[in-house]
Amino acid sequence: MKKLIENILNVFYPRCCPVCQKVLKDQNRMICPECEENLHPVGHPRCFLCGKPVNAGEYCRDCEKHHHLFDQGIGIFVYDERMRRSVTRYKYYGCREYGDFYAAAMYRFGRKEILRWDPQLIVPVPIHRTKLRMRGFNQSEYLAERLGRYTGIPVDPDLVQKVRRTPSQKKLTAVQRRKNLESAFRVTRKISEKRILLVDDVYTTGSTMDAMAACLKKKGGEKIYFLTLCTGRT
Ligand SMILES: [Zn+2]
Ligand SMILES: [Zn+2]
Structure with missing residues (x-):
């Protein structure tokens, strides 16, 4: 029955390749060959520290300059033009099935790190409820739920809330920016899990991960890692 429904859905809403956006000839695939x-x-x-590609050396330019509050993390793909287009369609244009490919890739290529970090809990980066209403879903929660299924690690999408929309940070100093972001998140309970894995679609400056790590460490978290689908270049 499930297969039948899937087949009917595939006729009306055929799955597309998350990268080139073409309809997949083989509807059982997640990405075209x-x-x-x-x-x-x-x-x-x-x-x-942050997993960004570097030419040489141990740290990227950003991590050399800034002290991060998370412990370690990686993004799977470089956030280039095709991935930017892909993530935009996933987030804003209803291509939610792209998330299935994203999560599968995050698991496949991030598995070694997940095993090494051995997190006790997966937490998606939350979005503000106004945004949630507009977008209809939290793109990071979708990925976190699937990663939870792949790994068997519990997922708690409600542990951290985005309580305030983040206003433009451009005019703030680095310290103000950090404070501003930190107060945008709220941890909803005391944490008994020591090692936590944060999940998001894109890692850019790390300010979100830092803010969440700071909040979680205040409530008892000890090691905060992250896994994202994409990572910016430095
Ligand atoms: Zn393709
Ligand atoms: Zn770095």
């Missing part, structure tokens, strides 16, 4: 061959995860050398 051509794109699969051309899409490579970030390899080494990469920043020891």
